[in-house]
Amino acid sequence: MNKKLIVVPFVITAAICAGIMYSKYDGSEALSKAYGNVDIRQSSLAFERSGRIVKLNFDEGQKVKKDEILAVLDTEALNYQIQIDEANMRQAKASLDEMVRGYRTEDIKQAGANVKRLEDNLKLATVTNERYQKLYRARSVSAQEKDNAFYSMTQIKAQLDEASAKYKQMLKGYRVEDIEKAQAQYDGAVAEVNYLNYQKNEQSVIKAPFDGVIRTRKSELGDMASPQSTVYELSVIDKKRVRVYLTEKQLPLVKVGAKAYISGVDDNKVEGNVAYISDTAMFTPKTVQTEDLRPDLVYEVRVDTNDPENRLRLGQSVTVEFSEK
Incomplete structure (x- = not known):
């Protein structure tokens, strides 16, 4: 009987301890x-410009790597515009180079020779005018002849002034303002070509911004796309x-x-x-x-x-x- 009394309390104590341990374990778990x-986490991908879709390189569920080209727009019209603007750019570059180099030596020599010729003509016209003035006072020539000699002299003098100014300008070269204007025109032409190439190479393609998987393809070949229309949804x-x-x-x-x-x-x-x-x-x-x-x-x-x-x-x-x- 004593053994039973000892065993029962032990069993009860063990059961209580087990319950407490289970309770603690279950609660902590x-x-x-x-x-x-x-x-x-996904990105909705669209083109940066409007156009017709000519390539869709991936379908739903396919994995892609960063910078892989997913879709492409038709760029034929852009190619023609690039050719036109490249021609304008070359023309602007030629004009700028001409101004930077200055006038040709042959042109400067020709302008100088023209000034010398007009100076000689003016000397002759001056002498002729003086002679006609004396003859008119002596009543040997008419007033019309006297006036013709005078106006011929003044006309040649005006031509000489114009030729001299042009010759001096050619010796100095083009004005800084003119060169800056030509430079600005060339820079604008270059920027226009660069922008068209950006439209072709960047805005007309969709590249994967990160490694991922195509979650949804929302467009088909031949569809008209715009910056507001999602083409792919790419998930991380x-x-x-x-x-x-x-x-x-x-x-x-x-x-x-x-x-x-x-x-x-x-x-x-x-x-x-x-x-x-x-x-x-x-x-x-x-x-x-x-x-x-x-x-x-x-x-x-x-x-x-x-x-x-x-x-x-x-x-x-x-x-x-x-x-x-």
């Missing part, structure tokens, strides 16, 4: 778990973000930088790190599958992870277990 979804697949929600009891147990283990429908876990914990409480979002009551206040937590094998699907409901360390 619940506190280390949170529920949420994998963020859908390797670096993913998971948003989960912690209760007030869980909040003190999780720190930024702590390790976390993410699991979906299977038992495979993907390791990540806590990147952000919200300072503001919110009601549990309806999209989150949680064991707690939805009306409870929770705190949003972001977990970043690398998933090169694409085990976590975008938008998938997941469970996150936080490391105690």
